[in-house]
Amino acid sequence: MSAVQGTGGTKFGPYTIYERLGQGGMCLVFRARHESTNYDCALKVLRPDRRADERVRDLFITEADVSLLLDHPNLIRTYEAGEVEGRHFISMELMQGGTLAELQHQCAVNKLPLPQDFVLYILSEVLEGLHNLHEATGRTGRPLGIIHRDVTPQNIFVSFDGRVILGDFGVAMIGAYGDTAPGEVLGKLGYLAPEMVNMEEVDHRADLFAAGVVLYELLTHARLYQGDDQEDVLEDIAKARVPRPREVRETISRGLEQVLLRALARRPRDRFQSAEDMLYALEPHWSKQVANPYALAALLRALYPDRAAAWRVEHQALAGTFDLTPAL
Numbered sequence: 001m002s003a004v005q006g007t008g009g010t011k012f013g014p015y016t017i018y019e020r021l022g023q024g025g026m027c028l029v030f031r032a033r034h035e036s037t038n039y040d041c042a043l044k045v046l047r048p049d050r051r052a053d054e055r056v057r058d059l060f061i062t063e064a065d066v067s068l069l070l071d072h073p074n075l076i077r078t079y080e081a082g083e084v085e086g087r088h089f090i091s092m093e094l095m096q097g098g099t100l101a102e103l104q105h106q107c108a109v110n111k112l113p114l115p116q117d118f119v120l121y122i123l124s125e126v127l128e129g130l131h132n133l134h135e136a137t138g139r140t141g142r143p144l145g146i147i148h149r150d151v152t153p154q155n156i157f158v159s160f161d162g163r164v165i166l167g168d169f170g171v172a173m174i175g176a177y178g179d180t181a182p183g184e185v186l187g188k189l190g191y192l193a194p195e196m197v198n199m200e201e202v203d204h205r206a207d208l209f210a211a212g213v214v215l216y217e218l219l220t221h222a223r224l225y226q227g228d229d230q231e232d233v234l235e236d237i238a239k240a241r242v243p244r245p246r247e248v249r250e251t252i253s254r255g256l257e258q259v260l261l262r263a264l265a266r267r268p269r270d271r272f273q274s275a276e277d278m279l280y281a282l283e284p285h286w287s288k289q290v291a292n293p294y295a296l297a298a299l300l301r302a303l304y305p306d307r308a309a310a311w312r313v314e315h316q317a318l319a320g321t322f323d324l325t326p327a328l
Contacts, residue, residue, distance in 0.1 A: 009032075009033075012032065012043070012045070012084055012087075012089070013082075013084035013085075013089075014034055014035050014036060015032040015033065015034055015035070015041075015043055015091070016032060016033050016035060017030045017031070017032045017043065018030070018031050018032065018033065019031045021042060023047075024168075025050075026046060026047060026050055026056055026059065026060055027044045027045055027046050027047055027050075027060065027090075028044070028045050028047055029042055029043070029044050029045075030042070030043045030045065031043075031094065032091075034079075034091070040094050041079060041091045041092060041093065041094050042091075042092045042093065042094045042095070043089055043090075043091055043092075044089060044090040044091075044092065045087055045088070045089045046060050046087060046088040046089070048087075051086070051087070057088065060088055060090075061081075061088060063090065063169050064078070064081035064088070064090045065081070066136075066144060066146065066169065067081070067090065067092070067169055068080075068081060069136060069138065069139070069144070070132070070133065070136060072128070072129055072132040072133075073128075073129075073163065074125050074126065074128045074129030074132070074163075074164060074165060074166055075129045075132060075133060075165065075166055075167075076092055076093050076095070076157070076165050076166070076167035076168075077092065077093040078090060078091070078092050078093075079091040079092065079093070092167075093165075095157040095159055095165060095167070096159055096160050096161075096311045096314075097157060097158050097159035097160045097300060097304075097311075098157070098158060098300075098304070099153060099154050099155070099156060099157055099158075100122065100153040100154075100156040100157070100158060100214075101152075101153035101154045103158055103300075103303070104153060104218070106303045106304070107303070110303065112303075113221065114218060115290070115291070116219065116285075116286065117286045117287055117290040117291035118290075118291045118295070118296065118299065119215070119218040119219060119286075120215075120282050120285055120286035120291070121164075121286060121288075121291035121292065121296065122156070122158065122164050122218075122296075123211060123214065123215050123218070123282065124279055124282055124283070124286075125163075125164035126151070126156055126164060126166050126211060126214075127211060127275040127276070127278055127279040127282075128275075128279065129164075129165070129166040130148065130151070130166065130204075130207055130208070130211065130275040131274065131275035131276045131279070133146050133148060133166070133207075134146060134147075134204040134207070134274070134275060146169075146204075147202065147203065147204050147206060147207055148166070148169065148207045148210075149196075149206065149207070150168060150188060150191075150210075151166070151191060151207050151210035151211050151214065152188050152190075152191050152210065152214065153214060153217075154188075155167055155168045156214070158296060158300060159297075159300075160297060160300050160301070160304075160307075160308050160311045160312070161293065161297055162292070162293030162294055162295070162296040162297035162300075163293060164296070189225075189230065189233060189234075189237075190213065190223065190224065190225045190233070191210040191213045191214070192206075192210075192237055193205070193206035193209035193210065193237075193268075194209075194237055194238055194239070194240045194266050195268060197234055197237045197238045198238050203268065204274075204275075205268040205271050205272075205273070206268070207275070208263055208271055208272050208274075208275060208278055209263065209264060209268075209271065211263065211275070211278065212260060212263025212264045212271075212278075213225075213264070215260060215263065216242075216245060216260055216264065219245060219249065219252055219256070219260070220245055220248040220249045220252070221249065222248055222249075224242065224243075224264075225237060239266070240264065240265065240266035242261065242264045244257065244261070245257045245260050245261075253285065255284070255285060256282075256285045259278070259281045259282060259285070262281075263278060
């Protein structure tokens, strides 16, 4: 990295980097602090080995451009994007909590199945974010035609203050900015919609299929598409072979089973036509008195007592020193 190493971290333009949080196909993700606001963020930086790839660079820049246009409580917030000594970066909200995948694992470790009301609350929040994403327009009012393409438990974040955030727009298809290459499939295998595998036209309803897969797995406690042979899994996806949820877990109500089967329909026209439609269909099946941001925050504190306590101390310290809404 073209940056200056100091005793308190590595300087990167107006940021000081303290630790690496992760790595993806296009970028490295760091925990960093902006020097003028003294506020921590997640800093995504294009990987050095991908800088020479013009298409990867364009995808990263497109992600930055579109992320800056999005503003919704259930979508991860982007503060700024730019370039430091030839290294493109995106500064984003630092999620203090964990992914839905981590929450699932922690519940399993504690032999505590995630209650149905919590499952439906989390998915409802994801659908709120997806609806905003699908309806997003540019500054001129032109629809952006965004498809997330990677709605998975690894990209759904739950925070210690009870929020649910859909993140990582790195493989989103932005209709207003160009499409993916012909025949290219993006996203994680087990959450692909049939039309993505069959190389058919793809629109926002592929995201609703993926949300259906996430919901199916949370409610049944089983993977929808299983098997070690990738070709077999692809065939199952292509033909939308979906075991009836009540055959896997009989405690699922018939009404909720119908919602799941519609979300996982083979043909997009047979699914919910918008995230909002699916959201409304889920509403009768859960209680906001049982599952809400306060209840989710309490669950996370119980599952991650040490991390949650450290977050609370840091959060209170920050609140006493500067505005929690930075203007990066």
